[in-house]
Amino acid sequence: MKKTLNINIGNSIIHIEEEAYEMLTAYLNEVKAHFATSADHYEIVTDIENRIAEMFREILFQQQRQVVELQDVAQVIAQMGTVKQFEEVDEEADSTVPPSHEGVKKLYRDTDEGIVAGVCAGFSHYLEIDVRWIRVIALISFFIGGSGILAYLIMWMIIPRAVSRSEKMYMKGEAVNLQGFIRNFEEELAGNQLIKRSTGFIAEVVDAIGRVLGKVGKLFLKIIAGLIILFGCFCLLGLCISLAMVLGFSDANPNDYFPFNIVNTDYLPTMILAVFVAFAVPLIALILFSIRVLFNTRAINRTVSFALLIVWLAGVMTSIFYITKVSSEFKERAEFTDVKDLKPYGTYNLLINRTRFFSKEDSVRYRISSSNYRGRVILNDEDGPFTMPRNVSLSIEKSDNGKVTLAQNFSAQGKTFENALQYAQNIHYGFSQQDSVLNFSPQLQLTKNTNWRGQSVELILKVPVGVKLLLHRDFDRYLQRYGSWSCEGETDDDQDVKVWTMTEDGLKCDLHKSE
Amino acid sequence: MIAENTQTQMRKGILEYCVLLIISKGEIYASDIIAELKKAKLLVVEGTLYPLLTRLKNNGLLSYNWVESTSGPPRKYYLLTEQGRDMVNRLDVTWMELSYAIETSKQIKQ
Structure with missing residues (x-):
């Protein structure tokens, strides 16, 4: 899931992902800066914007997509040409592109490389010091009356996290312009390094604990499932035996015993069957579910479960019907x-x-x-x-x-x-x-x-x-x-x-x- | 460096001539001009074309019409003005001369 924006470019509404938007903005800013000295800069930039919008529409239409992504912007820029390429061709336009944001650095928390909340990693980017030294300092400060912990927590709260691509680039002091974006983007494509950053020590520990707990929990769940299967099977067997006893062996006249003596003999078998179904089906369902948990298989398909549901409902309905009927006899x-x-x-x-x-x-x-x-x-x-x-x-x-x-x-x-x-x-x-x-x-x-x-x-x-x-x-x-x-x-x-x-x-x- | 500069100058002049030639064949859209230029192996990026077109238009060599598009807003289609036509003719002559100059120069060298 990615956040998207709606932009109006060249009189078209385009949905664009946030990262792609940042890259496009950087590109257009450079283009505008490049043509700023030209008398017709407004017209030129409008033409370029119109053309970009058209290319987006074509890409989206061809690929049947809704949203412009980062690689689409990269493709469009490749076709349109970077400001550097413009300069090669056109030298009369003053090519002194203001080095926008070059060297500007902002303090962010780097959660990609951080251990806890990325405060130290953020400072290491800002101060251009190896993160290890900052961590050593932080760790020492933790032991000075715990003041370091408080400071860390405060900084955790105050310093924003670097979320977007441009924030991460500001954090690292990379020029937030097109070259920076493209470099950043290509780096990411090359090795997916930004995403698969090595996680920190604590994160690893937490991960390991989570894995162990998950395994133990799974085992525990399986044992429970196994017990339920065993118990459920016994119950089911018991139910079946009692059903057979009640229905089959009429010699042991059940009519003498409560609660059978309440029910009129003519519909006793029906009611007993219905009650049996009403109890047996949930038991079967429980057993099947436990089997599924235990063996990680799809124990039953949809049709079977639906049929079970219908049978159960029928059983419950019949039971309720007879129970009300019997209870009406006490009016x-x-x-x-x-x-x-x-x-x-x-x-x-x-x-x-x-x-x-x-x-x-x-x-x-x-x-x-x-x-x-x-x-x-x-x-x-x-x-x-x-x-x-x-x-x-x-x-x-x-x-x-x-x-x-x-x-x-x-x-x-x-x-x-x-x-x-x-x-x-x-x-x-x-x-x-x-x-x-x-x-x-x-x-x-x-x-x-x-x-x-x-x-x-x-x-x-x-x-x-x-x-x-x-x-x-x-x-x-x-x-x-x-x-x-x-x-x-x-x-x-x-x-x-x-x-x-x-x-x-x-x-x-x-x-x-x-x- | 000097070689690069010369190349750039040469390409720049020829690019302008080629664009005018392409437009002289009839009303045409900017990206189609790019396509033609690519076919002619005069590789450019689209971004360089727009300032050129705007400059030529402001110099009275080109004009454009808004043509409705099947998808999206109307597009600018460029065509030559009278002045532009004169320019193309003059450039044709210039090119002949230059071509002759180059051919002859090469022959002399041989």
């Missing part, structure tokens, strides 16, 4: 209450009954003929239902009418109220009374293939004042408001069963029962 909540009268006793023993009867659903689930197992029970050792969010709660209240009742409050969610009510009605909760023993099931049961729709049962046991209740510690997790922890007496007893008595103020823990 309405319905509940109904079923009140049972219990046989009155003075003391009730409340138990959580983990056994349950072998149901028809179970026989289907386990592929066992139900006729052989009728009446048998399954011992469910699970403490709480993992299969569903907690959905059984029990609260014990004072009965106002002297009766012992158990209200079962079934509730569920659904797309519509009827829908929700239907779900609520499909809840089965195992409760039974055997004399004074009340058996509570730890979980509720749904008919097979019923999705989870926030089904829950809220049990309200109402007992009159004076009735004693024996509560096992297990009830802590189901009981609202009360817990065995509020029944810890001074005696450090560690009983599982606590005795509670219903009073006018509600359930009270009987601390002295153990005595």
Whole structure:
């Protein structure tokens, strides 16, 4: 990238690079100076300028370019002839060309040859002393209370950097005229010396450090990429296995487990596939990208990546569609209450009954003929239902009418109220009374293939004042408001069963029962 | 040095004559004059031509027309005036004389 200027020469607008402009200006100044003594100098210079403009236009047109460059100016000058060549032919015109800027020197920073900011190199050009001596002086001054460093910084700020060709020529005291330009230009063409100047010591060190860091960083990046590939492949494998398990082995009925139990069975496979795609595609993309980093290859072409993107979008869209669809099934909540009268006793023993009867659903689930197992029970050792969010709660209240009742409050969610009510009605909760023993099931049961729709049962046991209740510690997790922890007496007893008595103020823990 | 000076003087006079001769063939553009001069192996740079043309024009030997160009602004096309034509004729005679002088000088030497 180079800076260009717009010039108006011979009534044409020409785009010209800055360096080329400087050279052209120097040339035209010399030409003007050469003809200054002639009476018709204005006309001559105008003719020359017109012709130069025309040559530029021709060059640009022939080479299909926009901007005049340095070598174009050099070519035009060669054709037009330098002032020196004019003098050979024409001697009556006074040939005393004022030596423009000859010997004029300006102080610039030479960043081409400098080590830090080119201050010393700039002074060496200005004072015509070898840069080494100036550096030695600077280095010595650095150790005199660091004043040299301050001076250096100040000079760094104040002295401008030699950027353009003419600035560099002023810096070196070269005559900023055409000969100077041409010499400078030819030098540059000859060996590209100006550009490929030997860089300074610190620059080399910085370069070396940069290279080492770059290599270490690259290695580090490759290791990370390798790990990502490994990890990504494992994840992908895991995803594939779980997909196969969920889709292929329908024996392991996934409908019982969260979150699969939320989704309606008829579109479960589609949704699982969509979710699989939504997770797998980014994983594949990550792996492919890491491969690219690791092996410096173009791992995938544009078409493939585009196809992957489309597949991924489809997967995400489908997932979102089903997720909203499923979540819409939780819009309405319905509940109904079923009140049972219990046989009155003075003391009730409340138990959580983990056994349950072998149901028809179970026989289907386990592929066992139900006729052989009728009446048998399954011992469910699970403490709480993992299969569903907690959905059984029990609260014990004072009965106002002297009766012992158990209200079962079934509730569920659904797309519509009827829908929700239907779900609520499909809840089965195992409760039974055997004399004074009340058996509570730890979980509720749904008919097979019923999705989870926030089904829950809220049990309200109402007992009159004076009735004693024996509560096992297990009830802590189901009981609202009360817990065995509020029944810890001074005696450090560690009983599982606590005795509670219903009073006018509600359930009270009987601390002295153990005595 | 003396030889160079003589050469320069000779070339200078002949250049002027040649330019007039080229223009005498018809209206012509400056760079075309250069091309003709190059063909005649009378090598010059363009820059030297413009002062010459201007001087000849100011002396009344030449005039110019602005001619529209297909690309860019109009160009100056030079042509001879009556005075210029007279000048060419006179120079023709002079050249004959000079040529004769040189030829004869050479023959005498042989």
